[in-house]
Amino acid sequence: MNIGILGCGTIGGGVLKMIDDFSAEKGIYVKKVFDLPSKKDMLGERFAATPDEVCLNDEIDVVVEALGGDKFPYECIIKALNSGKSVVTSNKEVVSLHLEEFYALAKEKGVYFLCEASVGGGIPLICSLIDSVNINNVSRIYGIINGTTNFILTKMAKENVSLDDALSEAKRLGFAEYDATADLEGLDMTRKICILSSIAYKGYVPYVNVYHYGITKVTPEILSDVKANGYTLKFVAESRLIDGKVKVSVEPCVVKADNPLANVNYEFNAVYYHCDRNDTLGFYGKGAGRFPTASAIVADVARIANGNGKYYFSNNGEFEVSNFFDAEYYVYKNGKGEFVNGITNPSDYEFVARLFKVED
Amino acid sequence: MNIGILGCGTIGGGVLKMIDDFSAEKGIYVKKVFDLPSKKDMLGERFAATPDEVCLNDEIDVVVEALGGDKFPYECIIKALNSGKSVVTSNKEVVSLHLEEFYALAKEKGVYFLCEASVGGGIPLICSLIDSVNINNVSRIYGIINGTTNFILTKMAKENVSLDDALSEAKRLGFAEYDATADLEGLDMTRKICILSSIAYKGYVPYVNVYHYGITKVTPEILSDVKANGYTLKFVAESRLIDGKVKVSVEPCVVKADNPLANVNYEFNAVYYHCDRNDTLGFYGKGAGRFPTASAIVADVARIANGNGKYYFSNNGEFEVSNFFDAEYYVYKNGKGEFVNGITNPSDYEFVARLFKVED
Numbered sequence: 001m002n003i004g005i006l007g008c009g010t011i012g013g014g015v016l017k018m019i020d021d022f023s024a025e026k027g028i029y030v031k032k033v034f035d036l037p038s039k040k041d042m043l044g045e046r047f048a049a050t051p052d053e054v055c056l057n058d059e060i061d062v063v064v065e066a067l068g069g070d071k072f073p074y075e076c077i078i079k080a081l082n083s084g085k086s087v088v089t090s091n092k093e094v095v096s097l098h099l100e101e102f103y104a105l106a107k108e109k110g111v112y113f114l115c116e117a118s119v120g121g122g123i124p125l126i127c128s129l130i131d132s133v134n135i136n137n138v139s140r141i142y143g144i145i146n147g148t149t150n151f152i153l154t155k156m157a158k159e160n161v162s163l164d165d166a167l168s169e170a171k172r173l174g175f176a177e178y179d180a181t182a183d184l185e186g187l188d189m190t191r192k193i194c195i196l197s198s199i200a201y202k203g204y205v206p207y208v209n210v211y212h213y214g215i216t217k218v219t220p221e222i223l224s225d226v227k228a229n230g231y232t233l234k235f236v237a238e239s240r241l242i243d244g245k246v247k248v249s250v251e252p253c254v255v256k257a258d259n260p261l262a263n264v265n266y267e268f269n270a271v272y273y274h275c276d277r278n279d280t281l282g283f284y285g286k287g288a289g290r291f292p293t294a295s296a297i298v299a300d301v302a303r304i305a306n307g308n309g310k311y312y313f314s315n316n317g318e319f320e321v322s323n324f325f326d327a328e329y330y331v332y333k334n335g336k337g338e339f340v341n342g343i344t345n346p347s348d349y350e351f352v353a354r355l356f357k358v359e360d
Numbered sequence: 361m362n363i364g365i366l367g368c369g370t371i372g373g374g375v376l377k378m379i380d381d382f383s384a385e386k387g388i389y390v391k392k393v394f395d396l397p398s399k400k401d402m403l404g405e406r407f408a409a410t411p412d413e414v415c416l417n418d419e420i421d422v423v424v425e426a427l428g429g430d431k432f433p434y435e436c437i438i439k440a441l442n443s444g445k446s447v448v449t450s451n452k453e454v455v456s457l458h459l460e461e462f463y464a465l466a467k468e469k470g471v472y473f474l475c476e477a478s479v480g481g482g483i484p485l486i487c488s489l490i491d492s493v494n495i496n497n498v499s500r501i502y503g504i505i506n507g508t509t510n511f512i513l514t515k516m517a518k519e520n521v522s523l524d525d526a527l528s529e530a531k532r533l534g535f536a537e538y539d540a541t542a543d544l545e546g547l548d549m550t551r552k553i554c555i556l557s558s559i560a561y562k563g564y565v566p567y568v569n570v571y572h573y574g575i576t577k578v579t580p581e582i583l584s585d586v587k588a589n590g591y592t593l594k595f596v597a598e599s600r601l602i603d604g605k606v607k608v609s610v611e612p613c614v615v616k617a618d619n620p621l622a623n624v625n626y627e628f629n630a631v632y633y634h635c636d637r638n639d640t641l642g643f644y645g646k647g648a649g650r651f652p653t654a655s656a657i658v659a660d661v662a663r664i665a666n667g668n669g670k671y672y673f674s675n676n677g678e679f680e681v682s683n684f685f686d687a688e689y690y691v692y693k694n695g696k697g698e699f700v701n702g703i704t705n706p707s708d709y710e711f712v713a714r715l716f717k718v719e720d
Contacts, residue, residue: 018495018637122638124491128484131659135378260644263620272644277378278482278655284620284632284642295638299491308668 004054008035012066014294055080065089090117096191103313114300122292123285136275138200142238143271147288148183186212186250193237202314211323212250253356364414368395372426374654415440425449450477456551463673474660482652483645496635498560502598503631507648508543546572546610553597562674571683572610613716
């Protein structure tokens with residue numbers, strides 16, 4: 001089976017290396033890699049100067065999209081699917097916006113569209129969720145699905161450093177991008193929880209309608225106060241399907257020490273979901289990093305090679321989305337935190353965090 | 361696709377109900393169910409008086425083995441595979457003894473052998489492990505993979521009851537069998553860790569050579585002493601691949617509160633494994649119970665129906681097996697616990713528990 005890769009950065013380059021490592025054994029070969037001309041020398045004969053040399057190439061069976069961004073990857077994915085190629089992507093921006101269209105087009109063309117790496121890095125989460133929804137009704141999903149912000153909050157709490165210092169360390173270690181705004185403000189987790197929710201609830205959950213509240217206002221003083229109250233602060237994404245509508249929240253949450261999210265630290269991610277027949281399932285692993293993410297992409301490629309990746313989205317339309325403001329919240333104002341039943345506007349306080357309980 | 365079920369008890373009956381619930385939607389039908397004559401009225405036309413009416417039935421594509429035990433299920437599985445039928449089983453006794461033969465025969469016949477439900481109940485663990493070993497080297501597995509004993513230890517620790525009372529409660533709730541010896545003494549977890557290890561390390565790990573030490577000697581006094589030392593007691597299975605040999609242990613372990621196993625309570629299970637490219641992956645869910653286990657079986661059946669379950673065991677022979685006696689241990693004698701570096705014989709003490717650390 002022949003692979004084309006779009007983008008040879010951290011992730012795409014990791015995929016190239018992994019597939020090259022076992023090409024002979026598995027019969028999977030990378031034929032073309034599209035990137036900027038600066039990569040031409042490194043890639044040699046496999047260098048592709050345009051995405052069309054990959055997406056429209058008759059020799060290529062599977063296109064791995066590892067470009068990042070939105071509009072350009074969208075056009076490439078559509079072109080590849082229309083040319084009868086299967087597509088594997090780790091791009092949550094483009095998946096969260098267009099998953100309905102990608103799945104429908106893949107079905108129409110009889111090819112695969114797989115996006116395991118778009119949520120939870122190397123965790124085999126989407127494939128498990130797809131198996132679960134095949135024989136269960138899923139009604140709730142929650143977890144920590146951003147490695148950058150979990151690293152920052154863990155570092156701040158355990159080592160008593162400022163948010164800026166923790167962010168710098170995350171960048172130094174490769175857990176945060178140059179512009180970490182989408183991580184810090186929750187947009188990244190919003191996209192990811194909406195991808196999971198769309199698959200779990202069998203309809204599109206539009207991320208643009210989701211309330212998210214970031215961690216930029218978190219200070220060591222707030223963390224100390226949270227701890228003094230007997231809690232740990234985690235940045236959590238959660239969604240629930242209730243009476244045909246979806247509640248989604250991406251916001252800091254206070255959790256007790258015996259909460260399964262309390263021990264998920266640094267760049268690790270964890271996701272739990274509730275099934276009607278199978279109760280709660282949980283998944284844990286590295287949510288960021290070159291080889292964890294590349295592993296998830298290559299696992300998708302291997303599924304296609306083994307004929308094991310068939311999945312077509314059950315699309316029952318678009319869900320109405322609301323927030324969790326009626327829950328119990330920890331609110332911080334004038335140097336003091338307290339708990340209140342429900343909030344109307346987060347900006348009434350210096351900082352807010354929902355009280356997150358598994359048994360809710 | 362037509363299914364035959366061997367055994368219509370808690371698990372087999374759960375599978376029957378689940379498949380009947382969505383037969384029309386999925387095109388999967390239960391044609392025959394073998395069980396004792398007492399089930400004849402309930403099963404009607406689908407009742408099979410002998411296993412041959414299932415295993416040799418030309419109309420049946422997949423045989424679900426839910427009998428329990430060892431010799432009789434073994435004969436049925438071999439017969440079904442030899443007749444060109446795929447087999448799905450939750451039976452860890454028979455899988456831990458014969459997995460090499462089952463996988464080889466399935467490969468020879470071009471059919472599927474799937475055993476997701478044999479370890480970790482409803483957790484999608486074996487399918488994830490198979491995906492992981494396809495593109496990673498796995499070197500360590502650890503977890504809590506017996507719901508009965510985890511329920512008992514949790515109950516004893518949180519509610520200060522005796523082992524006998526906790527066991528009675530587990531039986532009342534359906535989390536323990538009438539004869540819980542295999543659970544309490546660790547034989548059940550030994551079988552399960554050997555199934556996982558065989559798949560992960562690509563060679564047979566014979567469970568009969570594995571050291572296991574049960575929880576029958578645990579008392580409220582020991583639990584109090586463990587707690588006073590700052591630990592929680594968990595019954596843990598662990599294996600490691602080191603220089604082509606395998607170390608396996610199934611023994612009580614003391615863990616710190618921030619250990620990911622510390623918050624796995626009651627009938628829940630959790631398993632973690634280390635991959636070279638993908639770092640640590642973890643899985644959590646109900647390790648026992650009718651519908652969690654039936655869900656795993658039905659997920660395997662659905663994989664076969666979708667053409668998604670192909671897997672053939674990479675068999676590199678049988679591993680030499682040793683124990684973890686050189687590790688740090690908590691030892692209890694004359695009403696007092698202490699830590700020692702290595703033990704030579706567990707029976708030198710009233711009770712022993714290994715100090716389990718993730719970072720070891």
